[in-house]
Amino acid sequence: MKIATYNAASIRARLPLTLDWLAENEPDVLAIQETKVEDDKFPLSDFEDLGYHVAIHGQKSWNGVALLSRSPLQNVRTGFGDDLFPTDCRIISADIDGIPVINTYVPNGNTVGSEKFEYKLAWMDRFAKYLRERYRPDEPLIWLGDINVARKPEDVYDSPKLLGGIGHHPDEFARLDTILDFGLIDTFRMFTTEGGNYTFWDFTVPNGFKRNIGWRIDHIYATEVLASLCKECVIDRDARTRERPSDHTFVTATFNL
Numbered sequence: 001m002k003i004a005t006y007n008a009a010s011i012r013a014r015l016p017l018t019l020d021w022l023a024e025n026e027p028d029v030l031a032i033q034e035t036k037v038e039d040d041k042f043p044l045s046d047f048e049d050l051g052y053h054v055a056i057h058g059q060k061s062w063n064g065v066a067l068l069s070r071s072p073l074q075n076v077r078t079g080f081g082d083d084l085f086p087t088d089c090r091i092i093s094a095d096i097d098g099i100p101v102i103n104t105y106v107p108n109g110n111t112v113g114s115e116k117f118e119y120k121l122a123w124m125d126r127f128a129k130y131l132r133e134r135y136r137p138d139e140p141l142i143w144l145g146d147i148n149v150a151r152k153p154e155d156v157y158d159s160p161k162l163l164g165g166i167g168h169h170p171d172e173f174a175r176l177d178t179i180l181d182f183g184l185i186d187t188f189r190m191f192t193t194e195g196g197n198y199t200f201w202d203f204t205v206p207n208g209f210k211r212n213i214g215w216r217i218d219h220i221y222a223t224e225v226l227a228s229l230c231k232e233c234v235i236d237r238d239a240r241t242r243e244r245p246s247d248h249t250f251v252t253a254t255f256n257l
Contacts, residue, residue: 003029007248031103035064124175137183154195155216184221187233
């Protein structure tokens with residue numbers, strides 16, 4: 001299974017790039033975040049024409065997640081299944097060839113100490129509970145998406161400068177650690193330990209991509225039973241150089257199933 005994640009920052013704006021990437025790379029599964037479109041306006045037919053089944057959970061202008069799969073999507077769920085975050089289109093899950101896949105767009109948090117930051121921490125707490133309610137660590141599970149946390153110093157371009165700010169804050173690390181303690185393994189770090197490998201480069205930073213002033217915040221995690229079958233996890237820097245790119249790029253993991 002070849003599975004990828006991509007924050008499109010508007011799927012309609014990034015549609016040509018995404019379709020070209022799918023045709024060239026032929027993943028079995030693509031998880032998309034920040035689709036920024038209502039479900040009835042999502043470009044379903046474009047992906048179906050490439051042979052993908054599609055599940056969507058979107059809203060106008062903000063957030064939005066989608067799952068594309070060459071195999072049928074079963075047991076599709078959106079949200080946390082309770083009254084918390086009822087309009088928050090940030091999570092979609094499905095069983096794909098018998099493997100549960102969870103796609104999330106974790107809140108950014110905006111500013112440390114703000115209501116949005118507290119919301120981010122509460123959302124991550126709820127996700128940790130969600131995992132333990134619905135899944136088992138000794139069974140196959142993939143969690144992927146825009147996690148919006150650069151957990152280690154090597155995941156950001158300047159950790160001493162950024163430590164304590166949004167995306168690189170100890171309170172976020174603690175929440176992510178609790179989530180991962182469920183039994184999830186960072187597949188990228190199974191193969192690459194050095195810094196300088198990023199998935200997001202802010203457009204507001206002059207020549208940020210060329211200077212590699214970036215963050216690794218798009219992740220693919222797996223439980224041990226699947227991680228042991230992962231043969232590679234790579235970041236596609238080339239996609240970030242294409243016409244009208246997102247500020248994120250694709251991350252792909254391949255499993256020998």
